[in-house]
Amino acid sequence: MSLKNSQHRESLKHEYIFGTIHKDGRRSFQSLDSLIKQYDLAPATIYRSSAKEQWRKQRLAFKAELTEEIKQARKHDIVNDIQFIQKSPQL
Numbered sequence: 001m002s003l004k005n006s007q008h009r010e011s012l013k014h015e016y017i018f019g020t021i022h023k024d025g026r027r028s029f030q031s032l033d034s035l036i037k038q039y040d041l042a043p044a045t046i047y048r049s050s051a052k053e054q055w056r057k058q059r060l061a062f063k064a065e066l067t068e069e070i071k072q073a074r075k076h077d078i079v080n081d082i083q084f085i086q087k088s089p090q091l
Contacts, residue, residue: 008039012046017059027066029059 012035019029032050036043050056 005041008041009046009049012036012039012041013049013053013055016050016055017062029063 015030016032016035019027021027030038032046032055033043036046
C-alpha cells in the first residue's frame with residue numbers, strides 16, 4: 001500500500017469510528033461503503049482491515065461513551081438550572 005493510500009486509510013478509519021464534526025457542532029457518521037467511495041480505496045482491503053482491527057466494535061464503543069457523556073452533561077445542566085431557580089429571589 002502506498003503512503004498516500006495508507007494516509008487515506010487512516011483518515012477513513014478515523015472518520016468511520018469517530019464521525020465527522022460539522023461547523024454547527026453536529027456529529028455525523030457515514031457508512032463504510034460511502035467512505036470507501038469518498039476516499040477511492042479498494043473495498044476488499046478496507047473490509048479486511050476493518051474486520052481485523054474491529055472498527056465496528058470501536059465505533060459502537062465510542063458512540064456509547066459519547067452518549068453517556070451527553071447524558072451526564074444534560075444532568076449537570078438540569079441540576080444547575082434547578083439550583084439557579086431555587087436561589088433566585090421569588091417575586
